[in-house]
Amino acid sequence: MEILRCEGLTKVYGNADNQVKALDHVNLTIEKGEFVAVAGASGSGKSTLLHLLGGVDYPTEGKVFVENTDLSTLTPTSAAIFRRRKVGLIYQFYNLIPTLTVERNIMMPMLLDKKKPDMEFFDQVVATLGIRDKLNSLPSQLSGGQQQRTAIARSLLYRPALLLADEPTGNLDHSNSREIIEMLKLSNKNLGQTIIIITHDEKMALEANRIITLEDGRIASDESRRR
Amino acid sequence: MWKEYSISYLKKNKITSISIMIAALISAMFLSLITTLFYNIWVDNINRIIKEEGDWQAKITGSLSEKERESIQGVANVEAVVISQTEAGMETLVYFYEMRSIYEDMPEIIKLIGVDEEYVQYHNMLLSQYFIFDPEDERPPMLLAFYVFVMAVAGISLMLVIRNAFLISMQSRLHQFGILQSIGATPRQIRICLLQEALGLCLLPIFTGIAGGVSLCYGVIQLANEITADYHGEKAVFSYQMELFIIAFLASIFTVLYSAWISARKFSKMSLLEIIRGGEEQEDVRKLKKFRFISFCFGIEGELARKSLYVRRKALRTATLSLTLSYLAFSVFLCFMTLSGISTKYTYFERYKDVWDIMVTVKDQKINDMEALLDEAAIDKIESYYIYQKVLTYTWLTEDMLSDELKALGGFLAVAGTDVSMEADRYQVTVPIIIMEDRSFQNYCERIGVNVSALNQGMVCVNRIWDNIHSNFRGKQYIPFIKERVNKALPLFQTNNERKVMTEIPVLAYTNQLPELREELANYALVQIMSASTWQGMATNMRVEEPETYINVQTAADKDNNSVLAEVVRVLGGKDYEIENRLEQEQFNTEIKKGYTLIVGGLCGLLAIIGLANVFTNTLGYIYQRKREFARYLSIGLTPQGIKKILGMEVLIIGGRPIVFTIPLTIVFVVFAASASYIDLAEFLKNMPIVPLIIFACIIFGSVALAYYVGGRRLLRVNIIEALKNDTLS
Numbered sequence: 001m002e003i004l005r006c007e008g009l010t011k012v013y014g015n016a017d018n019q020v021k022a023l024d025h026v027n028l029t030i031e032k033g034e035f036v037a038v039a040g041a042s043g044s045g046k047s048t049l050l051h052l053l054g055g056v057d058y059p060t061e062g063k064v065f066v067e068n069t070d071l072s073t074l075t076p077t078s079a080a081i082f083r084r085r086k087v088g089l090i091y092q093f094y095n096l097i098p099t100l101t102v103e104r105n106i107m108m109p110m111l112l113d114k115k116k117p118d119m120e121f122f123d124q125v126v127a128t129l130g131i132r133d134k135l136n137s138l139p140s141q142l143s144g145g146q147q148q149r150t151a152i153a154r155s156l157l158y159r160p161a162l163l164l165a166d167e168p169t170g171n172l173d174h175s176n177s178r179e180i181i182e183m184l185k186l187s188n189k190n191l192g193q194t195i196i197i198i199t200h201d202e203k204m205a206l207e208a209n210r211i212i213t214l215e216d217g218r219i220a221s222d223e224s225r226r227r
Numbered sequence: 228m229w230k231e232y233s234i235s236y237l238k239k240n241k242i243t244s245i246s247i248m249i250a251a252l253i254s255a256m257f258l259s260l261i262t263t264l265f266y267n268i269w270v271d272n273i274n275r276i277i278k279e280e281g282d283w284q285a286k287i288t289g290s291l292s293e294k295e296r297e298s299i300q301g302v303a304n305v306e307a308v309v310i311s312q313t314e315a316g317m318e319t320l321v322y323f324y325e326m327r328s329i330y331e332d333m334p335e336i337i338k339l340i341g342v343d344e345e346y347v348q349y350h351n352m353l354l355s356q357y358f359i360f361d362p363e364d365e366r367p368p369m370l371l372a373f374y375v376f377v378m379a380v381a382g383i384s385l386m387l388v389i390r391n392a393f394l395i396s397m398q399s400r401l402h403q404f405g406i407l408q409s410i411g412a413t414p415r416q417i418r419i420c421l422l423q424e425a426l427g428l429c430l431l432p433i434f435t436g437i438a439g440g441v442s443l444c445y446g447v448i449q450l451a452n453e454i455t456a457d458y459h460g461e462k463a464v465f466s467y468q469m470e471l472f473i474i475a476f477l478a479s480i481f482t483v484l485y486s487a488w489i490s491a492r493k494f495s496k497m498s499l500l501e502i503i504r505g506g507e508e509q510e511d512v513r514k515l516k517k518f519r520f521i522s523f524c525f526g527i528e529g530e531l532a533r534k535s536l537y538v539r540r541k542a543l544r545t546a547t548l549s550l551t552l553s554y555l556a557f558s559v560f561l562c563f564m565t566l567s568g569i570s571t572k573y574t575y576f577e578r579y580k581d582v583w584d585i586m587v588t589v590k591d592q593k594i595n596d597m598e599a600l601l602d603e604a605a606i607d608k609i610e611s612y613y614i615y616q617k618v619l620t621y622t623w624l625t626e627d628m629l630s631d632e633l634k635a636l637g638g639f640l641a642v643a644g645t646d647v648s649m650e651a652d653r654y655q656v657t658v659p660i661i662i663m664e665d666r667s668f669q670n671y672c673e674r675i676g677v678n679v680s681a682l683n684q685g686m687v688c689v690n691r692i693w694d695n696i697h698s699n700f701r702g703k704q705y706i707p708f709i710k711e712r713v714n715k716a717l718p719l720f721q722t723n724n725e726r727k728v729m730t731e732i733p734v735l736a737y738t739n740q741l742p743e744l745r746e747e748l749a750n751y752a753l754v755q756i757m758s759a760s761t762w763q764g765m766a767t768n769m770r771v772e773e774p775e776t777y778i779n780v781q782t783a784a785d786k787d788n789n790s791v792l793a794e795v796v797r798v799l800g801g802k803d804y805e806i807e808n809r810l811e812q813e814q815f816n817t818e819i820k821k822g823y824t825l826i827v828g829g830l831c832g833l834l835a836i837i838g839l840a841n842v843f844t845n846t847l848g849y850i851y852q853r854k855r856e857f858a859r860y861l862s863i864g865l866t867p868q869g870i871k872k873i874l875g876m877e878v879l880i881i882g883g884r885p886i887v888f889t890i891p892l893t894i895v896f897v898v899f900a901a902s903a904s905y906i907d908l909a910e911f912l913k914n915m916p917i918v919p920l921i922i923f924a925c926i927i928f929g930s931v932a933l934a935y936y937v938g939g940r941r942l943l944r945v946n947i948i949e950a951l952k953n954d955t956l957s
Contacts, residue, residue, distance in 0.1 A: 099534035111527040112527060112863075
């Protein structure tokens with residue numbers, strides 16, 4: 001079942017005299033439950049693609065549909081609510097809120113919606129990610145790996161349609177990187193979570209069941225793999 | 228290269244530059260205002276003391292020989308020796324070159340000429356103005372020290388505003404300097420760059436601020452003169468010295484350079500990576516309060532706002548302290564003025580409304596001459612008047628002379644306590660005598676229903692004492708003081724340490740009503756009213772002179788006051804007299820209150836401005852960090868409305884905190900002050916200064932909201948992607 005579709009997705013930065021085309025008419029479809037790696041050299045447009053898919057930025061041209069919602073037509077408020085409910089964003093530098101405990105950070109999207117989280121699912125997520133004993137800690141009291149696991153837990157709690165990760169292991173050592181990848185794979189496998197991961201790391205890309213390679217804002221290759 | 232970099236940065240970040248310039252301008256202006264104002268108060272104090280008590284520094288009473296004077300003049304530190312003839316006799320005034328050693332030199336001088344220490348006086352009041360205190364004085368006059376302390380606190384606060392503005396501005400540039408350092412800029416180059424920027428930005432605002440402060444001070448003095456123009460006293464004269472400019476300038480410039488240097492020094496203590504990340508370590512929160520109440524009431528947005536403010540509490544300290552202190556001081560002051568107004572109304576203006584309108588004090592005139600003078604003038608529109616003199620005498624009372632009512636309360640000591648002195652089995656009681664011109668005395672007797680056959684045979688005893696056990700001073704109840712024994716003479720003494728009876732005057736009648744006079748008589752005194760004839764006939768052996776005669780006038784209506792006053796002035800032409808006008812006093816009192824409110828309100832406003840300047844520098848200075856903070860929120864689904872809510876909550880907390888602190892403290896103050904002065908709280912509530920307090924609160928809220936609106940507009944334009952990974956020079 002299709003969960004995401006891009007049609008002629010184009011993003012141009014800069015003014016008329018100094019234009020940079022970060023994405024150039026990208027067409028893409030992703031099925032529910034896929035684990036996709038977007039690879040490419042620096043400046044190839046992969047982060048731009050992720051931001052457009054996450055409703056963080058607007059395309060200059062083209063459309064993005066997530067569960068049949070056209071993101072390019074959303075108002076800033078609707079886009080925020082979309083990010084809260086439909087996508088889970090994971091950044092290289094975690095982007096946890098330093099003034100909130102791990103527990104409040106994870107619950108944040110739900111709190112913004114004034115909803116109470118499903119505590120059973122919450123327990124399952126924090127247990128799986130191994131941060132149950134850190135719930136009352138502040139982000140600054142955690143290691144990098146623990147902070148990234150917190151960010152993953154936050155992105156999973158709302159059971160979003162899409163989980164978008166921008167270099168999620170870029171700031172971690174080898175052992176922590178390995179663990180994070182395993183957890184993403186686990187959530188893909190056990191929860192059926194659709195995951196799109198941006199990476200430079202070839203080994204990490206090989207963990208995905210589909211690899212899309214971008215070059216100069218265009219899809220250079222799109223290959224499915226069997227894990 | 229650095230010059231170009233600085234100019235380019237300042238041009239591109241106008242708001243940050245302007246906020247530093249405004250901080251420097253405001254601080255220099257108020258620093259200059261405070262120093263100039265206190266200098267003028269100091270000069271005024273010295274002039275007043277010199278005018279009232281002379282400009283001498285030390286003096287020796289009694290005659291000194293020519294040789295002794297020459298010996299004094301021979302002392303190295305003595306500038307001049309001046310002989311002065313006063314009513315008390317000869318005095319030798321000694322002036323020193325160096326006043327600070329006066330308390331060491333003067334004992335040497337008297338030793339030299341062999342004069343006893345008791346003949347030496349120091350002008351302590353004048354000397355204290357120069358911070359010269361008698362080493363043996365355990366309680367030297369500390370008013371000036373208090374002024375200097377207030378000035379120092381205000382000065383330091385203002386210096387902190389400049390420092391804070393710099394720190395905030397530097398914080399927002401950390402990542403830029405980090406990048407510059409990463410490509411080879413040395414810390415020294417960055418320090419010099421910052422110092423140059425600081426001087427470039429602040430020199431003009433400092434000069435303008437100092438000039439503005441001096442002008443404001445001039446305005447304040449003119450305003451004070453304006454308020455008191457129609458009343459008594461001399462006009463204050465504005466004076467200024469170059470030293471004041473130098474102090475304000477040096478303090479401002481030192482603070483600017485020090486602040487820039489402190490900011491620069493911060494770099495050397497941070498790792499390059501930390502600097503590049505734009506001081507992100509500031510958010511490295513290790514311990515945090517929970518703020519459950521705010522979370523419960525205002526949701527996650529409230530919690531985020533409160534915690535964000537908590538993390539930035541050091542940067543906002545000046546704002547928190549200044550705004551809270553200003554609002555608290557303003558609130559307590561207004562409540563104090565209201566309570567004081569209520570008190571004055573009941574203890575003075577209301578109480579004397581039907582007692583006097585014009586009060587004349589004539590010196591060195593016979594009481595009967597005054598009567599003839601007023602008769603002759605036949606002034607219209609006078610409802611009534613009393614002409615009288617006052618004499619203070621004493622008497623002894625034994626226990627059996629006290630009234631049964633007083634005994635029932637536990638006796639004289641139980642009521643008067645330490646106000647009464649006792650010897651053996653008798654009490655010494657003050658006896659104020661009101662000597663009324665005969666016709667005034669007759670009027671008084673008629674009013675109280677006492678029939679006095681002859682005016683020269685005795686006095687009327689106001690036989691009452693305040694029952695302070697069953698009533699307070701605001702609603703005094705009285706009981707009889709002594710047993711009434713008509714025609715029994717009361718022995719009177721002239722001074723309180725004499726044992727000999729000077730005279731005995733029969734008491735013709737007893738009453739509990741005082742004549743309607745503007746007199747504050749002692750609480751536990753036995754007041755006697757007598758006619759001028761009785762006084763002249765029976766008290767001839769008392770060595771009491773009555774140099775002052777009082778005329779207590781009540782006019783037919785308030786509107787007649789001025790015409791009666793004019794007529795009285797005409798009649799008294801050529802005599803030595805003073806006139807008080809109740810309505811004018813009331814008006815003067817109101818004007819003085821307005822003046823006080825204006826000055827204290829101004830000072831509170833000054834404090835508030837310091838706090839608001841800090842809020843502005845915070846909202847405009849931390850844009851970079853706050854953009855990152857809000858980008859984080861936005862990336863996980865906070866809406867732009869949510870950001871507005873957070874900013875609104877911060878306005879509410881910053882603006883509301885001074886009010887929340889002030890309300891309970893003011894209530895405690897009012898309850899305490901009202902109960903201590905026996906003022907009815909309901910009366911206070913009716914006159915509560917609610918409007919000015921609401922206006923002040925609105926100004927605080929409005930200004931904080933404006934600061935957040937200006938800063939918020941820039942924050943709301945945040946680009947999530949750029950904010951989350953902005954390492955570029957902008």
